[in-house]
Amino acid sequence: MTRESSAAGGPEPLPPDTVAALERRLRRETRGEAQFDASARGRYATDASIYQIMPAGVFVPADDADVGAALDIARDLRVPVIPRGAGTSQCGQTIGAGLVIDGSKHMIRVLDIDAANRTAVVEPGLVLDHLNARLAPLGLWFPVDVSTGAQATLGGMAGNNSCGSRSIAHGNMVHNVLGVGAWLADGTRADFGPLAKLTGRAAALADFVRRLAERHRREIVERWPKVMRRVGGYNLDIFDNQSERPYTVDGQVNLAHLLIGSEGSLAYTRTLTLKLAPRPPHRVLGVVNFPSFRRSMEAAQHLVELGPSAVELVDRIMIDLGLENPSYRPNLEAALIGRPAAILLVEFSGEDLAALHSKLGLLVERMADLGLAGSVVSLADPNAQKNLWEVRKAGLNIMMSLKGDGKPVSFIEDCAVPLEHLADYTDALTEIFARHGTHGTWYAHASVGTLHVRPILDMRRDGPEGGAQRMRAIAEEAAALVRRFRGAYSGEHGDGICRGEWIRWQFGDALDRAFREIKRELDPRGLFNPGKIIDPPRMDDGTLFRFAPPSAANPYRTITLEPVLDWSAWDVQNDPLTEKVTAPGTGGDTTRGFAKAVEMCNNNGHCRQFDAGTMCPSYRVTRDEQHLTRGRANTLRLALSGKLGPDALTGDAVHEAMALCVGCKGCKRECPTGIDMARMKIEFLAHYKARHGYSLKDRLIARLPDYSALASRWPWIANLRETLPGARRLGERLMGISAQRSLPRWRRDTFWRDPGAGDWASREAVLEAASSGAKAVVLFVDTFNGTFERENAMAAARVLRYAGYRVHALNKRREAGPAGHFCCGRTFLAVGMVERARDKARELIDALDEFARLGMAIVGLEPSCLLTLRDETLVMGFGESAQRIASQSMLFEEFIARELRAGRFSARFKPAGRPVLVHGHCHQKAFAAVNPILEVLELIPDSKPRLIESSCCGMAGSFGLEAAHQDVSMQMAELTLLPALRAAPDAIVVADGTSCRHQIADGAQRAAIHAARLLDEQLIN
């Protein structure tokens, strides 16, 4: 079933009638989802590698029986199968020209936990962190702690023989798997486990492998790398272990270990029996500061002798990146002594805290022996430790966000060498990089001689400066080093496409032939993941690159597009050696930076979040790759590069992928490369609507700020939908607003008609006050608070006045009648009316600029409106005034928190008498504006405000009001927000977002309030 290369390079696509039959039969004979359109296939054509191969189709099985049926169909039609979990592989293991089977949506059950014997049986699509969450109450964990634990599936981890930071203590995946239940290529099922328990086909296979191993005993002993971190090839040494760490504790052979690290090329994993470990109750950390990088590398071998659970490297570049980030600086500074060239994080863990402290003492002594007395900072506090581990992750993330076509490329990032050679190896590799005009940042697993490093290469360029040539040259020289130091070329992330061709180099011809025999025995017709481990393509075959260079038969090109927003910051190039980027707008992007912004997604899969942070709520409820930030970025990239046909940007595929993006900006903050899908959605909508036109609903939503004054003049008419029988249903039919949803009630007494009693300062008065250094602010009262909840603005003003500020409410002065209000343009942006939004925002910017020039704070209440001034208005062509205003715009709580810290705010509050629960608006989370809410509410005695760990509430402006989104909106709310509210029936609920309050009212029948209201109510007058 192995397919020849096509004329265009890459594997030959399957004949169309075979693909049609495959799709037809999958739809007819299974319950799973068969996805065969170009956009779905394109989303599965990549993983976290640099490669791209279009699959024939994608299948998302509903259950194990579906997998069996799909394999039968594939075998009948001679279609190769590519098993897939989260698709976070870095070497192209999960891509191929056959049928991708994605087990991560439904194959996610924990089938059994035996706490007494410390084992668990799981399905392959289960995410590591989800298993560990189940195990935590039992005091257990599965200790292969890969950095992608929140995304990686256990099936994928087994496929890659993954390993974590603590592998020195716990080993790789292969050391922690006790059994594998698998679908074999002939359609039978087999259980792989300890030799003594094997029966039938598995027992015969074991005999076969043993005979093969015996035949190759000499080569195995001679050629097999002896380091623990060796994941290349098949584990033919299970009968004659060559690693410094044996496969099993008791030396018994376990045939399951043959499948671990086989990258889906031998069988499809149905179940995994895992060995669990007691969760260590204590951890302590010693941070060793080094004056030179080389000394840190020399020291590693001496530190592992102390029995640490991890020794992790952070180099100078990452230290500097961490210090640049205000949220990491304090933690990092606390661990540093001066400005070290590198630090090693040396962790000890176990049951006996006193013993761990003694180990820290030994570490201090050992460093003194090595001539570095006084170089260790001890961290016993778990929070301080956690923060420091996060610095390492953050550093990597910032490194990956380099703009321009040169990117840190992962291909030799996990060579493993014996520790005594680590210093010479890293020195030599650094020299190689320099010779090839690039450099890399070093980090990770010093304990096991596996350091991650990614040289910066431009894979889109041809020739000597191009990525492919440099990658090949560096790989060859790195391989020679690995051989010199008797290490393993493939030490953590697997072989895939980028290291497959090095298997023969590493193991020699005879063992390569033996691997081929294993493949032939288990998978004679090449059903499973062809081109992985056996017959791999060249790593530098440009036709397989996601960004194929001009010389490839399928070069990467983008369409020409005039964007409506300013993306020029991405339209740059960079210098691989210095990382300096050129001026905005000089990158040569045919879409003026929009495509390059989209291409920042490197498919690492970090957006497959379920528990922490905000991103990506639509994925959390659908578990569908299409509704993931990565899926959206890939769909946009395919459309912008013409892979989905003409006019694809404004076609159905992109529309569908964008449909459930709630614009929460979770990705803007949490995506390691800063993908800002909310902004991309605005850009997309502008083009889409320009082609397809605006609906009545779009106009109703967008123009609310325009008609709000009129509607509030005759509220009884405007509220007819809420009062007239049948009106809701009609509204749903005509405009798509869900009949089940309430709408905000119009009222006559808007803020602009009646701003309430109180000393509102005039524009002139605050300008004068600010000029003379007095306390003065401008309150930007947005359409929502002003029209529907003026009490919030009045409350905010009362609190500010109480603390001695003069408060001016920004308004459009009129000769007669109530003052008019300014609008940030948010509702227009939400439907893609960028020009109308620009008009609105320009008016607002013009009105605010005189205050900003005086350095006055511009305070707002509605997160999505105020934060528009810190985000979208910066890319709408307003120049310096927008920058000035952005730097002075802050939410009410942010302002108070700032003033508190400066000693300018003081007020006395009485206790609220009830617990306070806070739900942060997504945009507050995206702009790190949630902590100030807690900080300010702490001023209320005994309030102990608690943040609900929620993603988006699901309302997201008008998203949840739409009939088409009603269900998904409520599912988002039900993830954590509504259960948290139900669990605290007495709590005061604080939510600053108008739409969040609406969702809470609809979903939990609770009245949430703006923080300003709570503070105002508790003021002691």
Ligand SMILES: Cc1cc2nc3c(=O)[nH]c(=O)nc-3n(C[C@H](O)[C@H](O)[C@H](O)COP(=O)(O)OP(=O)(O)OC[C@H]3O[C@@H](n4cnc5c(N)ncnc54)[C@H](O)[C@@H]3O)c2cc1C
């Ligand atoms: C930022 C980043 C950090 C990383 N950090 C680490 C790290 O610390 N340690 C580490 O080891 N790796 C790391 N990786 C690599 C990767 O995350 C891990 O290898 C992870 O375990 C892969 O899990 P997955 O679910 O994404 O598997 P996938 O990438 O989907 O698949 C991995 C392999 O398993 C096969 N497979 C999947 N399911 C099955 C099945 N049911 N049956 C048979 N074969 C199957 C696939 O065909 C493929 O060959 C990192 C990757 C990234 C992007």
Ligand code: SF4
């Ligand atoms: S969108 Fe961001 S987090 Fe998601 S895969 Fe792409 S780069 Fe990673």
Ligand code: SF4
């Ligand atoms: S804006 Fe929110 S919903 Fe949209 S892709 Fe980003 S995280 Fe997901």
